[in-house]
Amino acid sequence: MTDLLTVRDVHKAFGDLQVLRGISFDVSAGTVTAVIGPSGSGKTTVLRTLNALDQADSGEITVGDVAVDFGRPVNRATLARFRAQSGMVFQAHNLFPHKTVLQNIIEGPVIVQKRPKAEAVEDARGLLAQVGLAEKADQYPYQLSGGQQQRVGIARALALRPKLMLFDEPTSALDPELVGDVLRVIKDLASQGWTMVIVTHEIRFAQQVADQVLFIDGGTVLESGPPQQVLVEPAEARTRQFLQRILDPI
Amino acid sequence: MDGSTWELIARNLWPMLVATLTQTIPLTAISFVVGLVIALFVALARMSRIGALSALARAYISVIRGTPLLVQLFIVFYALPQLNIVIDPFPAAVIAFSLNVGGYAAEVIRAAILSIPKGQWEAAQTIGMGYSTTLQRVILPQAARTAVPPLSNTLISLVKDTSLASTILVTELLRVAQLAAAPTFDFFALYGVAAVYYWVICLVLSFAQGRLETRLERYIAR
Numbered sequence: 001m002t003d004l005l006t007v008r009d010v011h012k013a014f015g016d017l018q019v020l021r022g023i024s025f026d027v028s029a030g031t032v033t034a035v036i037g038p039s040g041s042g043k044t045t046v047l048r049t050l051n052a053l054d055q056a057d058s059g060e061i062t063v064g065d066v067a068v069d070f071g072r073p074v075n076r077a078t079l080a081r082f083r084a085q086s087g088m089v090f091q092a093h094n095l096f097p098h099k100t101v102l103q104n105i106i107e108g109p110v111i112v113q114k115r116p117k118a119e120a121v122e123d124a125r126g127l128l129a130q131v132g133l134a135e136k137a138d139q140y141p142y143q144l145s146g147g148q149q150q151r152v153g154i155a156r157a158l159a160l161r162p163k164l165m166l167f168d169e170p171t172s173a174l175d176p177e178l179v180g181d182v183l184r185v186i187k188d189l190a191s192q193g194w195t196m197v198i199v200t201h202e203i204r205f206a207q208q209v210a211d212q213v214l215f216i217d218g219g220t221v222l223e224s225g226p227p228q229q230v231l232v233e234p235a236e237a238r239t240r241q242f243l244q245r246i247l248d249p250i
Numbered sequence: 251m252d253g254s255t256w257e258l259i260a261r262n263l264w265p266m267l268v269a270t271l272t273q274t275i276p277l278t279a280i281s282f283v284v285g286l287v288i289a290l291f292v293a294l295a296r297m298s299r300i301g302a303l304s305a306l307a308r309a310y311i312s313v314i315r316g317t318p319l320l321v322q323l324f325i326v327f328y329a330l331p332q333l334n335i336v337i338d339p340f341p342a343a344v345i346a347f348s349l350n351v352g353g354y355a356a357e358v359i360r361a362a363i364l365s366i367p368k369g370q371w372e373a374a375q376t377i378g379m380g381y382s383t384t385l386q387r388v389i390l391p392q393a394a395r396t397a398v399p400p401l402s403n404t405l406i407s408l409v410k411d412t413s414l415a416s417t418i419l420v421t422e423l424l425r426v427a428q429l430a431a432a433p434t435f436d437f438f439a440l441y442g443v444a445a446v447y448y449w450v451i452c453l454v455l456s457f458a459q460g461r462l463e464t465r466l467e468r469y470i471a472r
Binding site: 098 | 367369370372373375376377378380383387388391392468469470
């Protein structure tokens with residue numbers, strides 16, 4: 001399989017704090033990668049460097065056909081092309097509160113990609129149906145539950161037709177009974193062949209959906225491989241310790 | 251009050267209304283709009299990562315807020331001619347009031363922009379928006395909600411501050427009242443009418459503020 005995403009020796013510091021210390025991994029087209037790790041390990045920062053919300057200090061990242069060497073100055077046009085390769089779903093959804101659900105979804109396609117509005121609206125309605133919210137098109141975000149808001153967030157990211165979908169702890173801010181709806185949507189996307197990188201604490205979900213699991217600790221990929229290997233028979237003591245704490249917190 | 255006072259009032263109701271409609275209100279409206287444009291750019295400059303730009307904006311705000319409006323008005327109208335810059339009363343008033351509004355409203359707009367969560371900037375960035383598109387389509391529409399009450403204060407203050415333009419020969423509402431009262435010394439009656447006119451304008455503006463706030467809050471959970 002061809003790699004849709006390659007990450008090579010990515011470093012990132014915030015001031016004196018070295019958060020990423022040489023991250024490397026590959027993601028094949030059409031596969032799901034789950035990123036797990038303790039809080040403060042750098043897993044969210046890894047995800048944010050993948051579409052340059054946080055720009056890596058050094059290292060190379062290739063998404064689709066755009067390769068960027070972050071060790072050198074990156075010009076704005078390249079950065080924009082790089083960002084356009086991936087869609088991002090945030091933990092706190094970050095929907096635009098002053099726009100309806102439909103307006104949230106067509107904003108990128110119409111304003112940024114300059115696609116005809118009628119076409120974007122039709123697309124958006126299709127996406128809303130896909131995430132189970134067809135009848136919510138004209139509501140404002142505040143009128144939706146947390147899980148519904150998150151699914152709109154997913155539809156908004158999909159609307160730009162990215163090659164890669166990034167999820168930053170998409171269920172961490174949700175009430176437990178709303179988590180399932182969001183995970184089901186992500187599972188659907190996986191079965192449709194979307195390439196996704198998901199930072200998550202849902203170990204069981206990762207086990208079911210992921211083709212590859214990365215365990216990140218101290219700003220490096222401590223362990224990676226198929227879920228059966230990393231989640232069930234981890235080689236590293238740190239991974240075992242982490243999984244035990246998360247699966248059996250008391 | 252005797253009959254002649256009533257007659258004096260009646261005779262001046264219309265000229266004072268004309269002064270209100272042709273001088274006071276246009277002076278307020280033009281100065282406020284120009285002032286808001288100045289304020290937006292000053293606010294953005296103040297938040298800029300470019301040190302010199304931010305310092306310049308800070309200095310501007312400091313000078314405007316640290317000097318009396320009347321002095322600013324006098325500098326534009328009476329002092330600039332010394333540098334061979336002669337400006338007519340009305341445009342001179344517009345310049346002084348606009349610069350003044352620009353200084354005060356800049357801080358309001360800056361605070362309103364800063365009140366929008368960082369996630370909104372990030373979400374806009376991930377759907378491919380640049381700085382100015384994000385500002386126009388995502389940040390400012392939300393910041394408006396926070397900014398409307400304090401900006402309404404600025405506007406209502408401005409309505410009344412335009413009376414200071416009487417000192418640089420703008421024939422606005424107060425100036426007309428002054429001129430009418432001068433021959434008879436019946437200041438009470440005519441300044442009373444002027445006060446009522448100012449008050450009515452401010453009542454209308456307060457009402458409009460309420461409507462605008464309701465409109466801007468339609469997407470907020472209550």
